[in-house]
Amino acid sequence: GNSVTQMEGPVTLSEEAFLTINCTYTATGYPSLFWYVQYPGEGLQLLLKATKADDKGSNKGFEATYRKETTSFHLEKGSVQVSDSAVYFCALSDDGGSQGNLIFGKGTKLSVKP
Amino acid sequence: ETGVTQSPTHLIKTRGQQVTLRCSSQSGHNTVSWYQQALGQGPQFIFQYYREEENGRGNFPPRFSGLQFPNYSSELNVNALELDDSALYLCASSFRAGGDYEQYFGPGTRLTVT
Numbered sequence: 693g694n695s696v697t698q699m700e701g702p703v704t705l706s707e708e709a710f711l712t713i714n715c716t717y718t719a720t721g722y723p724s725l726f727w728y729v730q731y732p733g734e735g736l737q738l739l740l741k742a743t744k745a746d747d748k749g750s751n752k753g754f755e756a757t758y759r760k761e762t763t764s765f766h767l768e769k770g771s772v773q774v775s776d777s778a779v780y781f782c783a784l785s786d787d788g789g790s791q792g793n794l795i796f797g798k799g800t801k802l803s804v805k806p
Numbered sequence: 807e808t809g810v811t812q813s814p815t816h817l818i819k820t821r822g823q824q825v826t827l828r829c830s831s832q833s834g835h836n837t838v839s840w841y842q843q844a845l846g847q848g849p850q851f852i853f854q855y856y857r858e859e860e861n862g863r864g865n866f867p868p869r870f871s872g873l874q875f876p877n878y879s880s881e882l883n884v885n886a887l888e889l890d891d892s893a894l895y896l897c898a899s900s901f902r903a904g905g906d907y908e909q910y911f912g913p914g915t916r917l918t919v920t
Binding site: 696728733734735736737738781783793794795796797798799 | 808810839841846847848849850851854862864896898908909910911912913914
């Protein structure tokens with residue numbers, strides 16, 4: 693079945709460091725891919741998405757490119773801030789581009805130190 | 807703030823009991839999805855309701871059931887609680903009018919089964 697695998701955390705970085713969180717997926721067909729962020733005490737928020745191969749999603753300095761050849765959707769940010777500390781989830785949906793049935797990875801906790 | 811609220815915030819129940827969790831969607835949203843997030847795991851899709859009818863279900867037994875009401879609120883009911891039901895339960899609402907729609911997550915209800 694469909695699944696998402698993302699790198700284990702926690703990840704601890706200093707402010708202004710470069711961030712990469714790896715995400716790979718297994719799916720039939722052409723799923724849409726998402727990154728969600730969960731700040732402490734809050735619900736999940738959509739960070740960015742890509743709906744077809746080679747699409748690049750971006751938001752708040754974060755980027756991820758849909759790579760069909762490597763079945764990957766790695767999250768990157770050039771310079772992290774303390775406010776980026778949160779748990780990041782990679783997810784896919786094979787529901788025709790909708791988000792009706794999201795399949796999530798286990799999450800990666802990011803801590804950014806001043 | 808996503809405009810989606812859930813109640814209660816925390817709940818403690820005993821094995822074998824029944825529980826009802828509530829979600830208030832954004833005004834006008836016709837779709838609600840429920841997810842279970844065990845500690846250290848990503849959310850898992852339980853089911854979705856669209857216009858008050860169940861519209862997709864994940865790998866959860868029938869003792870997990872739901873309702874969606876015309877006033878944009880919804881319920882998740884779990885009968886015969888088991889210890890493994892201890893988790894954070896998230897609802898997500900959206901307005902489904904076509905292929906691609908964004909889900910807005912609530913902060914969740916933390917259920918502990920003892």
